[in-house]
Amino acid sequence: MVRQNDLVEVIRADEEIIRADNLTKNFPNGVTAINGISLTVTRGEIVGVLGASGSGKTTFFRLLNGALMPSGGELAVLGKQMRQISYGQLKKMRSHIAMIYQHHNIIPGLSVAKNVLMGKLGAVSILQALRIAFYVKEKELDKVYGILELLGLTEKIFDRATDLSGGQQQRVAIARALMGEASVILADEPIASVDYLTAETILGLFSRLNQEKDVTVIMNLHQQDAAINYCSRIIVFEKGKVVFDGPPEKFERGE
Numbered sequence: 535m536v537r538q539n540d541l542v543e544v545i546r547a548d549e550e551i552i553r554a555d556n557l558t559k560n561f562p563n564g565v566t567a568i569n570g571i572s573l574t575v576t577r578g579e580i581v582g583v584l585g586a587s588g589s590g591k592t593t594f595f596r597l598l599n600g601a602l603m604p605s606g607g608e609l610a611v612l613g614k615q616m617r618q619i620s621y622g623q624l625k626k627m628r629s630h631i632a633m634i635y636q637h638h639n640i641i642p643g644l645s646v647a648k649n650v651l652m653g654k655l656g657a658v659s660i661l662q663a664l665r666i667a668f669y670v671k672e673k674e675l676d677k678v679y680g681i682l683e684l685l686g687l688t689e690k691i692f693d694r695a696t697d698l699s700g701g702q703q704q705r706v707a708i709a710r711a712l713m714g715e716a717s718v719i720l721a722d723e724p725i726a727s728v729d730y731l732t733a734e735t736i737l738g739l740f741s742r743l744n745q746e747k748d749v750t751v752i753m754n755l756h757q758q759d760a761a762i763n764y765c766s767r768i769i770v771f772e773k774g775k776v777v778f779d780g781p782p783e784k785f786e787r788g789e
Contacts, residue, residue, distance in 0.1 A: 549577040551718055551750050552598065556607035559593055559774075567593035569774035570607065577717075580744045580751040582761030582782075585771035591754050594771065595722050598752075599633050600624045612718070632711030636723035640706050642696040646687065649695050649706050650678045653713030681709045684739060701732040708736060712743075719743070721753040725760060733757075737764045762786055 552575040559568035567590045575581060585591045596602040598611055600619065609616045612627050619627070632653070640649045647670055670678075675691075682688045685705040690698060695706060704727065711719060719740065725733035741764055743749040755761050761768050762782040770778035770785070778785060 551575045551577055553610045557604055557609050558606035560605040567774055571776045577750055578748050579767055580765050581767045582765035583754045583769050584761055589771040590774040591771045595720055595754060598720060630716055631718045632714055632716035634707055634711050634721040634724050636726045640695045640703055645692050645694060646690050646706055647678050650709045650713050653710040681712050685709055701728040704728050719749055719751045723754050
């Protein structure tokens with residue numbers, strides 16, 4: 535049995551990030567959002583998940599981060615069976631996963647620096663989290679500056695989040711995810727609300743993290759070109775089922 539403290543070792547030893555076996559998710563209204571899918575994602579992949587609205591891809595993401603629990607089948611994330619996971623194990627697991635949402639979920643009243651530091655919350659105590667909200671240490675600020683430099687936002691470090699454009703807010707959300715030094719990034723429509731140049735910056739950064747830091751990246755996307763150009767693997771959902779799972783070259787040829 536995998537112990538709570540062995541999550542990172544599981545990634546290194548087995549290289550298995552996600553395993554779904556006949557995974558199903560039913561909702562009380564009778565909708566089957568995920569209908570018996572089976573797949574495995576291994577360490578170091580960069581995966582683009584495509585599908586129309588209502589195809590099941592967002593539900594799949596919510597299952598991966600523990601916001602929803604499976605109705606049937608099996609789902610293991612970082613070596614933990616999600617149908618059996620305890621609250622403590624779930625919190626530990628989430629500290630290794632950075633979740634990036636389409637709508638940013640940044641805190642409007644805080645500065646960019648403090649929003650980025652919120653990425654540490656999964657790895658610090660409540661007292662440390664409260665301290666971050668009021669006081670930022672110089673060492674922490676240096677790390678924030680380095681992350682913002684990657685995203686071209688250093689000049690905004692002390693600005694309030696509400697003063698940023700939508701694209702800038704999305705980049706702050708990504709910086710916050712990077713602050714936690716996660717080994718897995720789950721990005722739900724990360725380029726849906728940004729301009730073309732910002733989208734290229736974001737996708738390029740994910741690619742660098744994947745290649746240089748061996749970070750596993752899984753992205754929900756509507757843009758097929760982005761998946762083809764930046765992903766090593768494409769998964770397509772339709773009506774809760776996986777209808778394609780393979781390299782972008784085969785997807786592009788329609789195989």
